[in-house]
Amino acid sequence: MAKETFEFQAETKQLLDLMVHSIYTNHEIFLRELISNASDAIDKLHYESLTNNDLLEGDTAFEIHLTPDEDKHTLTISDNGIGMNKDELMQNLGTIAKSGTKAFLEKLKEAQEGGSVDKDLIGQFGVGFYSAFMIADTVTVVTRKAGEREAYKWESAGDGQYTLETCEKPKHGTTIILTLGKEFYGGETEENYTDKYLLESLVKKYSDYIRYPITMDFTTKEKPKDADGKVIEDAPEEEHTETRTLNSMQPLWTRNKSDIKPEEYREFFQHQFYEWDEPMEIFHSRVEGNVEYTSLLFIPGSAPFNLYYADYEPGVQLYSRHVFIMDKCKDLLPDYLRFVKGLVDSPDLSLNISRELLQQSRELKLIGRNLEKNILKTLARKLDKEREAYEKFWAEYGKSLKIGVYSGMMTGENNVDKLKDLLLFMSSKDGKLCTLKEYVGRMKDGQEKIYYATGKDKAAIDALPQMEMLRDRDIEVLCMTDPVDEFAVEAIREYDGKKFHSISRGDLDLEDEEFKEEKKKNEDLAKSNEGLLKDMKELLDGKVVDVRLSNRLKSGAVCLVADAAGPSLAMEQAFAAADNPMLKARRILEINPQHQLFAKLQGIHEAGKDTPEFKDYCKMLYDQALLLEGIMPDDPAAFANKVAEMMAK
Numbered sequence: 001m002a003k004e005t006f007e008f009q010a011e012t013k014q015l016l017d018l019m020v021h022s023i024y025t026n027h028e029i030f031l032r033e034l035i036s037n038a039s040d041a042i043d044k045l046h047y048e049s050l051t052n053n054d055l056l057e058g059d060t061a062f063e064i065h066l067t068p069d070e071d072k073h074t075l076t077i078s079d080n081g082i083g084m085n086k087d088e089l090m091q092n093l094g095t096i097a098k099s100g101t102k103a104f105l106e107k108l109k110e111a112q113e114g115g116s117v118d119k120d121l122i123g124q125f126g127v128g129f130y131s132a133f134m135i136a137d138t139v140t141v142v143t144r145k146a147g148e149r150e151a152y153k154w155e156s157a158g159d160g161q162y163t164l165e166t167c168e169k170p171k172h173g174t175t176i177i178l179t180l181g182k183e184f185y186g187g188e189t190e191e192n193y194t195d196k197y198l199l200e201s202l203v204k205k206y207s208d209y210i211r212y213p214i215t216m217d218f219t220t221k222e223k224p225k226d227a228d229g230k231v232i233e234d235a236p237e238e239e240h241t242e243t244r245t246l247n248s249m250q251p252l253w254t255r256n257k258s259d260i261k262p263e264e265y266r267e268f269f270q271h272q273f274y275e276w277d278e279p280m281e282i283f284h285s286r287v288e289g290n291v292e293y294t295s296l297l298f299i300p301g302s303a304p305f306n307l308y309y310a311d312y313e314p315g316v317q318l319y320s321r322h323v324f325i326m327d328k329c330k331d332l333l334p335d336y337l338r339f340v341k342g343l344v345d346s347p348d349l350s351l352n353i354s355r356e357l358l359q360q361s362r363e364l365k366l367i368g369r370n371l372e373k374n375i376l377k378t379l380a381r382k383l384d385k386e387r388e389a390y391e392k393f394w395a396e397y398g399k400s401l402k403i404g405v406y407s408g409m410m411t412g413e414n415n416v417d418k419l420k421d422l423l424l425f426m427s428s429k430d431g432k433l434c435t436l437k438e439y440v441g442r443m444k445d446g447q448e449k450i451y452y453a454t455g456k457d458k459a460a461i462d463a464l465p466q467m468e469m470l471r472d473r474d475i476e477v478l479c480m481t482d483p484v485d486e487f488a489v490e491a492i493r494e495y496d497g498k499k500f501h502s503i504s505r506g507d508l509d510l511e512d513e514e515f516k517e518e519k520k521k522n523e524d525l526a527k528s529n530e531g532l533l534k535d536m537k538e539l540l541d542g543k544v545v546d547v548r549l550s551n552r553l554k555s556g557a558v559c560l561v562a563d564a565a566g567p568s569l570a571m572e573q574a575f576a577a578a579d580n581p582m583l584k585a586r587r588i589l590e591i592n593p594q595h596q597l598f599a600k601l602q603g604i605h606e607a608g609k610d611t612p613e614f615k616d617y618c619k620m621l622y623d624q625a626l627l628l629e630g631i632m633p634d635d636p637a638a639f640a641n642k643v644a645e646m647m648a649k
Ligand SMILES: Nc1ncnc2c1ncn2[C@@H]1O[C@H](COP(=O)(O)OP(=O)(O)OP(=O)(O)O)[C@@H](O)[C@H]1O
Pocket: 033, 037, 038, 041, 079, 081, 082, 083, 084, 092, 093, 123, 124, 125, 126, 127, 128, 129, 130, 173, 174, 274
């Protein structure tokens, strides 16, 4: 193949431009990035060779080798990993397929504007390879895919183009030759990347735990020794070259907890899982028993923006005796812990079965159950002892637990018992978060139900007309401001023998005498107004299933509630947002018989149910009730016009 020139994809160009112009000051991490890619490539080959030994081509000594050359101003990093064929080269080093890159570019811009470009951005967004352009004028990649014959040379000066041609490469794997920029070699600079001791220290700093030897040749000059081992003083010095392994190769998770510094955990977490923040929680444990494993799990400092979208891939890395098996095993932990990152290393996981079978294996299930228990125990402890920290966790991941509560009903897992004590809801009293236990613990004497209301925020809930009665009675109401809240509560049904009761669904049924008396009075009143209510219902046919006199209103004129059978209005909205408009609430319009408007309505009705005025009143009452629930009337313009017309009268 003759040498061909290709253009980088637009986003890659943008990224390269940032790298070349060195807006990022922490140059040295390029080495970590390239070493980490080399290690991944060896992992891949290792894994594939388990089922196809021929791929190794007889070369089983996995290694990442560094060759600095002071004279040529180059640094070469080579591995005997899987290598790349032509398509892969063009795909991997010509385009940026990952959606994360856009986020990276934005973050970088933000950091730049904030004046803090030192933050460790690169690598967390999977743009590792391109960091080479921070220090190299030209990057040359020579690579041959294991099991294939053709080798390729890729080259770029980071100027928007790269070239590709075939070449010779006896060993499979990848060699990256960095022709260093003039600030990055020679004795004048602190950043001399041909300096072996600097390279050694960088390997120690960033790549010590890499599982394969990172080697470099050290040449020393010594005078020869005689047969007795004595130095021959007058002989000329001889050069000795010795290949040294620079890293300890001990994976972090295999070390003793007490020997690991917090910054080592942080560095590992951020780099291994491309995270930006510090972890919020670290779980590091070694278990021996029915099944033996080491786990190192993290709860990231903040939830990824796509945690609840289909493109988010949950899962934990699996290793067996420190050998990488798979990246995202999603069957290990329950879905409600989808935000947990980390790894499990177990000699009991077999390397020689398919990933599908592995995910079904008894050992994996056992490990998963143990980890789940452990995480839940830690969260419970946090809730109990570190409330503020738990509320921070809740703000990031609470939704995941709430989804877990109700999705468990579908999958047959009993997540309710596991999770109900970890849930927090906002109290109508002080706007603070409380657990169900706390709510029940401070219920008023004689209160038998857990009252809740739904709305977009606390202010909207406070403004609900039906809240007035509860406020008067000093009854605390749980504010459900997230659409999933009510679904979770539906799944829990009751807590400590107390049933959940929506203030906007079914009957309000407060438990005090005053309420019961009111209710009785309204029942009598409803009988004497049967005609009016029936005619209103007829007029609003298709919109509501019933029109009733309300027991739940004090000063408000109307409200819209849902029948106890079927979803609530908030649930209906959530279904509609999820493109499932079939599940509708059975709406009931309630009118306050104590309100002046009711007397007016009675008067209008006397003139007959077919008068335009009665029709207008009914429609407008319904639209008002919708607005109170935060739902737009079907025809907002008609509603506004009617209001204007009435105001002008
Ligand atoms: N030494 C290598 N051997 C084989 N393939 C490589 C090597 N270096 C890079 N690649 C390929 O190029 C791709 C792009 O590398 P890059 O460092 O830009 O991102 P990445 O490593 O995939 O991202 P992340 O840093 O998120 O892991 C890699 O995914 C890999 O497929």
